[in-house]
Amino acid sequence: MRRRARPDPELTPLRWPLRLTRAGLVAERALRAFWPLGSLALALLAALMLGLHEILPVELVWGGAVAGVLGLFICLWRGLRRFRWPSRQDAIARLDHTMAGRPIRAMLDEQAIGAGDPASRALWQAHQARMAEAAARARPPRPDLRIARRDPFGLRHMAVLLFAVALLFGSLWRVGTVTELAPGQADALAAGPTWEGWLEPPRHTGLPTIYLADVPGATLTAPEGSRVILRFYGEVGALTLSETVSGRTGEVPPASSPEQDFTIAQSGELRIDGPGGQGWQVDMVPDAPPRISAAGPPETGTLGRMSLPFTAADDYGVTGGEVRIELDLAAVDRRHGLAVDPEPRDPVTVPLPLPVAGDRREFAETLIEDFSEHPWAHLPVVFAMSVEDAAGQTGAAVPLRAALPARRFFDPLAAAVAEQRRDLLWARSNAGRVAQVLRAVSHRPEDVFRSETAYLRLRVILRRLETFARYGLSTDGQAEIAQALWDLAILLEEGDLGDALERLRRAQDRLSEAMRNGASDQEIAELMQELRQATDNYLRQLSREARERGQQPGEQGDQLSGNEMQMSQDDLQRMMDRIQDLMEQGRMAEAQQALQELQQMMENMRVTQNGQGQAGQSQGQQAMEGLADTLRQQQGLSDQAFRDLQEQFDPGAQAGQNQDNEGRSGGLGRGQSHDGQGGRGGTDDPNRQGEGQGNGDEGNLADRQQALRDTLRDQRENLPGAGTEQGDAARDALDRAGRAMDGAEEALRGDDYADAIDRQSEAMEALREGMRSLGEALAEMQQDQPGQGPEDGDMQGEMRDPLGRRAGARGSIGSDENMLQGEDVYRRARELLDEIRRRSGDGDRPTLELDYLKRLLERF
Template sequence: MASTEPDRADILTPIKWPLRLTLWGMAAERITRAFWPLWSVLIAALAMLMLGVQDLVAVEWVWAGAAVFAGGALWALWYGVRRLHWPRRAEAVARLDGTMRGNPIQAAMDDQAVGAGDMGSHAVWVAHQARMRARLARARAVEPDLKVSRADPFALRYVALLALLVALVFGSFLRVSSVTAMGPSGPDLAAGPAWEGWMEPPGYTRMPAVYLNDITAPGIDVPEGAQITLRMYGEVGALSVEESVSGRPLENEEQAQETAQEFAVVRSGRLAVEGPGGRAWEIAMTPDAAPSVAREGEIEVSYEGEAQIPFTARDDYGVVAGTARITLALDEVDRRYGLEIAPEERAAIEVPLPMPIAGDRAEFTETLVGNFSEHPWANLPVRLNLTVQDEAGQTGEDAGEVITLPGRRFFDPLAAALIEQRRALLWNRENADDISQILRAVRHRPDDIFRSAVHYLRMRTILARLEDFEAQGMTPEQQDELAQAMWDLALILEEGDLADALERLQRAQDRLTEAMKNGASEEEIAELMQELREATDDYLRQLSRQQQQNPDQNQDMAQSQNSMEMSQNDLQRMMDRIQELMEQGRMAEAQEALEQLRQMMENMQVTQGQGQGQSPGEQAMDGLAETLRDQQGLSDEAFRDLQEQFNPGQQGQNGQQGQQQGQNQGQQGQQGQGREGQQGRDGEGQRQGMGQGSGQQPGQGQQGRGGEQSLEQDLADRQQALRDELNRQQQNLPGAGTEPGEAAREALRRAEEAMEGAEEALRQDDLPGAIDDQSQAMEALREGMRNLGEALAQQGQQQNQGAQGQAQGTNPGQQRDPLGRNAGSNGQLGTDETMLQGEDVYRRARELLDEIRRRSGEGERPEEELEYLERLLERF
């Protein structure tokens, strides 16, 4: 058989480029695997230079780093040269042939070993050769494998690459050239020795850095802790540093001649750069004074026991944090009765001091607000220590003082006795036997003591559990459980019901009458008038609550034409007038005015502003206002549920506040029932159901609701009912054809769409989305009510329908809320009437600001709420 050498050359011709690319790829693989340490070292060095590390350290460190990188580069170059083996053509042919099925390159170059003389066998061999050569046309170059993870298990190459990316973002190629200025060569040697220096004060002083070359004055005022940096250029040893401000020892002349020196100023002294062009300064160090704090003013305690403790803090640069530490002053305690035995060990109370969010903190006065009523030390002597800290870490503490830990005071004898036994129980569990005997004596004749059988039964339950826990060995958890039960019962006994509120009001009036007869001082008059105001407010709250629970009992009085309306402002003015007459010594007139006030309070009934004989426009305004209140109630419940998801403990801490909000919503819901009942519109039952829903808290046994429903699903059902009610209200909306009327309809359509979105979000348990949609719905409702009010005004439908001075039958602009305030003519649920007079305005404003600051300091609150509180503080 003829030679096959020419044929073999022809075989490789179709795969010339795939074979060449495969060979180049193999070369790239071997170069990468051999030289990856070299380019990693070079990239890391470039990144350091671009970031300007050479400008932040001494010259010696720069040269040391350069030596390390140079050594590493040389080693990496030797490593790469040693590991590099250039690929051969045969290796490329073998790799390319291995990627194809049947190794066609090798098969095409083979010779027939047996059966060469057999025609049949030869025909088969030729066919096989043709098939293998056909496969060569589909040859593709083999992709190189550039992975070096096996050679670099710690991914050091990626560290270098990351450093380069950071340098590209935060550094600059221009900084690389600064390394050439280090060393005694080039222009520096020709110009002679030179130096540069900077003084950088601590960051918290907010003072600028100083370039020492520009300071020609002989003295410099420097804050304590300032950092001084000096750089010497030119011949080493031509310049030296002499200083006595850092306290560092200079053991030899070589240390003074170092080309880069950094030290902090810790005392006054002299700083000099000795040599050609040198300079000297007298450094006067300004010491960083420790912060100071002191309590200022009187401690104010509210009726609920919330304490306001004012304090003043000072620091030369600013206070950053503070703590109030409260410990029991055992030596000052009156060790009698339940306090006679040694108290149980309790941790000190530590409360962070409020800091100004904006403004200068060098000197400020703030108020620590807290309620310690439920603490075992409430109303006992304690030692209060205030501590503040500045940014330098220095602390300042006041001398401390013994105060009575502010707490709620109980005036009801039974409630006060129960609180006293609660304190004895928390003082030490060994008092349990004496407490049980005292409680048994208290409940001996329940008919003479307890106003309600419910109160007696709760007392008996507490006593039974106390004796049971005592017999088994009371644990701290059981102790806290009993203390909470006793506290809850004492609150019920203290606050009482309407009869109790009326009794307190009459008692306050009687005390004021006696003061008039006995010629009381101005201080006593002010104290008694404050007591009368608080008793009046309590009575009005109880009266409003009772009449809202039984609205049908007041229909006869509401329909009477001889009834007279009195707002909260009228009562406030009457009491101010009484106090003014007493202070002027006109006791007879003051007593007459007090008697008139007594008679009016005894005959008072709180009206809710229901309308009789209202026009369609007024009914529409009332219905939309009620829908807005119901929507607000749903939004409040959704927000509280969202708070509970973010912070499960917050609802327990603010239980009283949530209860008060629930009562307010319940009042609104019952108002809705009253309006719908009087208006007699279609869908009455639906509106009543909506009013009931918005007035109850979750889990309070709402009628017609499945107990297995989740809160979100229940809110969604109520949202759907409210949306249906709004849809019904739109059908008979007045003002059609007018521009404001059409704008009102468009706004209400947007409100309905937002309600639908809120309902869908609630069914999907998306509380944040539901709250956003509910907010949009309320805004659209307010806009619709404003537009509707304008339409009614254009049509001349704002006329009084009933007797003047009566809440019933007035137009929307004259309707009043339970306190007698105007509700507005365009649906605005507010008033511009003055609710507080005199110093009460500033006191109340201060209380609100303190409450906002207290809540903004509670880090466990949701981020959205904290941002909202911070915006309030920035604005006010």
């Protein structure tokens, strides 16, 4: 076969693949030949954009410029030598090489043997036709741009990285300043020296940088630690520096040095001598250390939580602080179990809370901590508070000496157990004495114990303590017995309803006696706080007994009633506030009379229901309560789906529950734990099993969602108000809720928890809308019914929520009244904010929860 002298016209269909292949060859050869030139050019451009020629000595800059230009020429000459423009034949060979059988080469060949034979010629033509068909499917190959073998040190990557840094932190305008390095420009500078200067305050001050040329001959006010940067241009020695603000000693740069950099340490004079020089009188503002002081003595809050108010200030802002609590051993009454030397304990260090947002230069905060279980509870301690600013300076408050606030025990037996626990923690050598005292206290159990369970627990503790004391009490044994004694003291203190009523009476009697004896304001305030706590405990016991009797206080709004009168919990709170106001005004007689009235009402108090029970409710009320129960169950399913979604990203979340992780929610986020056991939020009320757990363990989330959907379908069929506008709107909303539940069920069966949570949210929103529409429909139906009595007509308006507030009008969810129940809301808000801060600092929590807590802190 002979090769044709010129390309065959049949290659015309391959002109674009050949052109693209040729372009790829150009890219390959250009990259291999000129990559050193491009890398060097990018590196030089990055250096100019970053302004290195402005900060380096001019000699080094000129040397680098010469080396750079020479390097560019060498790289260009080397690239031109190595670069070869690809020919058409090169492109044909590259493209032909990518196909099997080399069809393009076959198309360009001619028949050399048997050209005169028709059969042989026909076979050759058929062969070329097949090759032409194969060549028509040709695709241009990708160019090989890999040059790692030619650049083993990755110099091209370094150049690209430098250029990226220059784009981020440099400027193209700096490239133009290279012209100032020309000989003509240097002569101009030599003819007229000039200077530049900046004064940079410390970053933590938040003050702007001052360009000294803009404040000629003025008095400068500079914070301590400000940095002064000066640059002299022109002939060296034409401009000199004279200053008395840095206080520098030892090796100091020459006054004529082109670059001056120092820090202001004192007030003084700053002057530039020479042509165009200026001078300033610098007034340095010292950075004062932060200040902190206690705003009052530590107080005991609800259930023994300590509240320590303080104020802090700094000229530029406080960055942190802590309080160090140490035992004031000299002030301890060394009697009984405290007579022996205490075991050494490290001081307690607690970080001080800082404002989440706003100015930290001056603020007031309150430290809230619970030291009820600490061995130093109620003992004299020393509070040493300190704060720190951004400059590293610290300020300390005057040590505050006071008893460490903790929970008080009103029950004598509980107080005795708590005291012996303190003695045991004071020193392990007290173990024998503590065992003797506890055995003596429990000598006649029928006279002192109200609960057989408490007595049995004490006997178990006694046996273990005596065993430990016989063979030597270890640190772990000490901690175990101390925890058991604390739990026993809580059990003895809480007790039952009779115990709560007894504590309430005792608190009332102590307050009444203090008013009669003219006690101090602080003591009266403490006793008033004890009365509030005892009242709250008594109300909790009342509510618990009501649930045990089959009642459900709080579902329709509880009221406290006695002797033909009814009052809400809010009214009771206002009565105690009035008593406290009367005492603060010195009107003790009126306060005593009000306290007696409160005591009489509390004696006859009982929990009643505003409604007549399920049997006496109308069809509309039953439908409304059924929808509310469905909404609660849907919320519980959504909470559990969210917990499962957390476990997908954090398998450690399945480890169970601790004091802050309440496990998987079966209702309202507080219910069933991970292992299927009832959590803290588990319901003990048989009437609320469906609310907290749904179907329990009988099925998975998808089955429980399907069951809830069926329940909603039945509720819609029995919904009153058919034919009315609001009734039809309620049915439409329930239809949307049902469709959303169906979507949630499908997503749960596909393990798509994120989509399931979205569908459940839509279902809950539709349920709320349906309940609003149903409430409006019921209100219209009541207005249209003639002869309806005021008692039935106002029943819904008189319903109260568990806080004693009237529910919203026209069947709305929520309350029309102000939710801020007095000044105590600010204390509660502070407690919630402190709890959010504490949880956000726990690194063991799931990432999703930490992100949510962070968003809360950023918002509030």
